[in-house]
Amino acid sequence: MSEKVNNDFNIEFLDHVAIRVKDVTLSAKWYADVLGLKKVQLEKWGPYPLFMLSGKSGVALFPANSNKASTTSEKPNGGIDHFAFQVTAQNFEKAIKKYAALHIEYTIQDHHYFQSLYVKDPDGHTVELTTIKVDPNIFYEGLIS
Helix, strand or coil: CCCCCCCCCCCCEEEEEEEEECCHHHHHHHHHHHHCCEEEECHHHCCCCEEEEECCEEEEEEECCCCCCCCCCCCCCCEEEEEEEECCHHHHHHHHHHHHHHCCCCEEEECCCEEEEEEECCCCCEEEEEEECCCHHHHHCCCCC
């Protein structure tokens, strides 16, 4: 990857780190009690992931030992599943063009509330760029259904 490519899209912030945990309920309580994170569960996604947020950033909890809860997991027994950066819709489209120009393989998934693009870094970690498709004020207040 020595070819110089203009970084023509901007990341807004770290959206979430998805982790696999032994006990989702216990972990949610820990993140709430210890870090003061707010529980946000999304009806359209079912029980997982369970988001624990501070503002617009946080962790997404997935059960360990389950391959079906995450679409990106290669680590079902615990640990970091993936991490995600939030981008605007315009920057999402710019990222697609940049990755195509760099010949980087990627996948796109529609997660109802978000549109996400997934790539692998040189060490095989899954990196997600995500853009919100609904009103962020309603979403991050946990008022969305």
